[in-house]
Amino acid sequence: MQEHPNYQDIVLVGGGHTHAIVLQMWAMNPLPGARLTLVSPQIQTAYSGMLPGMVAGHYSLDDTHIDLARLCRAAGARFIQACAHHIDVKAHTVSLLGRPPLEYDLLSLDVGATPVRELPGSELAIPIKPIGHFYNFWQKLQRHVQKNRTSLRLGIVGGGAGGCELAMAMAHSLEEQIYSGRVQIHLIHGADEIPQGYPFLARKLVARELDSLGVEIHHNWPVSEITEQGVRSNNGELLNLDQVLLSTNACAPPWLADSQLALDDKGFVVVDRKLRAQGHQEIFAAGDVASFSAGPLPKAGVYAVRQGPVLFHNLRATLTGQLLKNYRPQKRFLSLLACGGKRAVAVRNGLAAVGAPLWRWKDHIDRNFMQRFSDLSISMEEMPSAQPREILNQRQGISLASMRCNGCGAKVGPEVLRGALAKLPIQQSEYLLRGLGDDAAVMDLPASQLLVQSSDQLRAPVADPWLFGRLAALHALSDLFAMHARPVSAQVLATLPTAAEEITQRDLQQLLAGTIYELNRHHCVLSGGHTAEGAEMQLGLTVNGLAEREQLLEKCGAHTGDCLILSKPLGIGTILAAEGMGEAKGRWLQKALETMLHSNAAASGVFAQHGAHALTDVTGFGLLGHLLEMLKPDGLSATLIAEPLPLIPGARQCIERGWLSSLQPQNASAYSFVENPREWQSLPHWALLTDPQTCGGLLAAVPASKAEACVRALLQSGCSQAAIIGVINTRGNPQPKIRLRRDGHWRQLITHNSEAEHSQV
Known part of the structure; x- marks a missing residue:
């Protein structure tokens, strides 16, 4: 508890x-x-x-x-x-x-x-905030300047401290192009003071720094309009510019x-x-x-x-x-303005100075500030004294027994359940006759179709219950997509952490709303389930699908010479392991979540359309484990190529630092089926072969004649890193064998396999 x-x-x-x-x-x-x-x-x-x-x-x-x-x-x-x-x-x-x-x-x-955007035509300009959008623009601009020799005129509207610092920073970065005359930077301000609000000496020093960097200053130049040609002043004068940036007053x-x-x-x-x-x-x-x-x-x-x-x-x-x-x-406080190069202007109490030592001082202050966030570690110690909790209990009128019940007593209370269900979106299904609210779901299934059923359960890999509901639903539905079945209904087993009733209701509503969000996207209805309290949030789903007998795809059935195609990149397990210890960068986690939230439904259809002989999803056992499940029934072997094997950004760094999923050691038994491990053991791909994937992609054996068209279709469907990662080799081995290659092309492997079969005959 x-x-x-x-x-x-x-x-x-x-x-x-x-x-x-x-x-x-x-x-x-x-x-x-x-x-x-x-x-x-x-x-x-x-x-x-x-x-x-x-x-x-x-x-x-x-x-x-x-x-x-x-x-x-x-x-x-x-x-x-x-x-x-x-x-x-x-x-x-x-x-x-x-x-x-x-x-x-x-x-x-x-x-x-954000910068005020009430100027006519301000939608044509790039605002400095939010910073993420501006940084993307700045990266593209730098690449453009490096690749093109044409001239470029940039204008920054706003002569405050932020506008001055930005102008000097851009000028320093583009210094070579500015002095060659290819790039011009204009700083435009409606008042006489730049930077506005600073004492005279500080303004004089900043103006000198701007001038030394080749920035052209436009004092008393109130902008009335932004056009595709540049900016126009109140008196109708036009300043021709290729791009306008806004560093104006904030709103x-x-x-x-x-x-x-x-x-x-x-x-x-x-x-x-x-x-x-x-x-x-x-x-x-x-x-x-x-x-x-x-x-x-x-x-x-x-x-x-x-x-x-x-x-x-x-x-x-x-x-x-x-x-x-x-x-x-x-x-009063010290103000330090960066001057493009490693120089800064310091201002306090009306006094000002400029120089490289002041930059080093500013750099020291800024790095120390950022260090306080990077030095934080994940605490595994017990929480502090419970006294504040007792105060909260008294203020909120909350009373919980020291020991929570098990069995049916661990169920979430009826009021909590009703409150959470009342806020969920309405669902409809042509097959569901009785669902939420009844003792059991009743379905009317078409006589000509097979029922395809699967169950899956996850511990929460993220703290956001709505996002967790989406991930759990997609992970469970993936088993149906791997069979090329159409989802129709699902039931949940939800475990909520012990909390006050109101908190439990909030979490349950968010969890189920996320689940239904994905079920609805796949025309699948939530037909019932069970809720309980426990030590941590967990969600399991039993999903039901329909399929014609001839449309089903299975793990076995691959043919010699088939290409192995993977629809999603690898690395989810190692990134989640690193994130759990507070070591993963946020952008790595973001890419992992984007990968996990990409449904396998479209990929399943693409593989079926291109004649896949075998299909499975890559989940807990990792790529190697699920590939062996594909090979074993038919006595097949396979060759994998490292070069095209897609990886999530950050996976390489996490695996190299030793951040392994807790399931990885058990998955490692699959390495015994690799013929030539030494060729890959120095590569990050080696450990990622057994990395468990939550909401991983699909692995298919597709005829070689259709493989390239299949990959193109996958890319068009949104599987942006889909790739041919290997080929199926000859039959007849008592145990499947997997051979690894660092580089090469799948066509070479198919040719080699055909020649080997011919020589045996």
């Missing part, structure tokens, strides 16, 4: 600096009884202080971004990658794009700001306008000194999205960072009945 069940949900929306600090502090001092969830559309969040250095080429993407998935893992928090687009303050829910709303007891917003995300929260004239959430939203004791806001009723603050990262400890304390204090702290913004 879980020692500290969850009683309250704290939902953090947005991965800004303040929330990153809260998560870092939570990792070191969690509050038992409170569950923390972060919702963010990005799996990595940028640290604004290092972005000019990234554009200039001094830092990599990883240097400048906080890995939110890893940070949440260290904090014991759930990470949900989604876009928020509405808040219902009465229902205490946050609506998320493409998935069910998320309920909260406490809510905190740190969703940042709030537009979706907050319908949030029923008190907003200022720019759409930012009005908060008090305790960071609470005006009129809502259970909602907080911090960072750029917060607007203080006592007076506005500049949109600067230094304020957001300082708000982190205050928000951390106040979230906990709200739940435990302690006094909340006031946030007191610092009146």
Whole structure:
């Protein structure tokens, strides 16, 4: 049983600096009884202080971004990658794009700001925020400049500190092209001061740095319109530009306008000194999205960072009945502006200086800040004292027995179950006569069709129950797709971690909603199931499909000379193992999840259309184990080629660092069937041959004459890394043998096999 069940949900929306600090502090001092969830559309969040250095080429993407998935893992928090687009303050829910709303007891917003886009034609420009979109643009621009010798005129609208730093960073990166005259960078500002709001000496130093880098400054040049030709001023003057970038004043995300929260004239959430939203004791806001009723603050990262400890304390204090702290913004602080090259301008108390030592100082400060997030580890120790949990229990009127029941007493309560089922989407099926709500499901099956049935169960590989429901459904349905059967119904066995009834209901509703999301996509209906409490979240599905006898595909039946085609890349097991220990990069996890969420339904149809002789899915036993299941019944052997074997980005790094799934040692018995292990043992592919795959791809034996057309069809269906990875060899072996090759082409192997058979005859 879980020692500290969850009683309250704290939902953090947005991965800004303040929330990153809260998560870092939570990792070191969690509050038992409170569950923390972060919702963010990005799996990595940028640290604004290092972005000019990234554009200039001094830092990599990883240097400048906080890995939110890893940070949440260290904090014991759930990470949900989604876009928020509405808040219902009465229902205490946050609506998320493409998935069910998320309920909260406490809510905190740190969703940042975006450049104002009220200029006519602003849709033609590239905004600096969100950073991820701008960084993709910047990478493409750099490649374009390197490959093309044509001239390029770039304009940055906005002469604040951010616009000046961006102009200098871009100029430094493109220095050779700027001095050759091929690239021009224009900094455009409507006022006389650049950077605006800085003392005279600082402005003079920044202007000198801009000039030395070849940036052309346009003072007193208010932009009235952005066109395809460039920008037009208030007096009608046109500045010809090939691309316009926006670094203008910030505005709030537009979706907050319908949030029923008190907003200022720019759409930012009005908060008090305790960071609470005006009129809502259970909602907080911090960072750029917060607007203080006592007076506005500049949109600067230094304020957001300082708000982190205050928000951390106040979230906990709200739940435990302690006094909340006031946030007191610092009146003076050191400002360090990056100057493209490894130089910086330092400004404080009206004084300013510039030079390389100041850059080194800034670099030291920034790297130390980022280090606090990368040094976090996954704690395996017990949680702190249960006293805060007892306070939560008293405040919420919760009473749980010290020992939970087993047997039928472990079932989820009827009110919880009814509450969760009531929020699920309506389902319809031409075959289901009785389903949810009855003692058993009743189906009317066509007489001419066979019933194809399979069961599968997973422990939750992710903390997001909605996402877990999707993955579990796809993993179970994959067995039907491997038989080329059509899914029609499913039943679930769901285990929910011990928690307060309201939390259990929330989790069950999210879990089943994710399951139904995938079932509906495949015209499959949820017909019933069973729920229970346990130590951890688990979900099993029994799935039923229909098929004509002649359309079924099986694991056996491959022919000599068939090509082996794999529809998805390998590496899910090792990436999930690394993520479980807090060692996987967020972008690796994101690629693994994208692979897992790609249904095998389309691939199953493609393989059937191209005459596959045998078909199976690659799951827990790994590629080698499932290939042996294909070979053994017919006494076949096979050759695999390393070169085309598709791998998920990050899988190579994880396997080389020794992050192995717990099932891998048992799968290793399959290596005894490899004829020439030494040729592959130095390759990462060697360990990945037995890497267990959750929601892995399909492996098919396809006639050689149709193999290339089959791969093209798979690529068109969305299987972006589908590949021919080997061929089926001759029959007649008492035990299947698998030969490995580092490189080569499958046609050479087929020719070799044909010659070998001919010589034997």
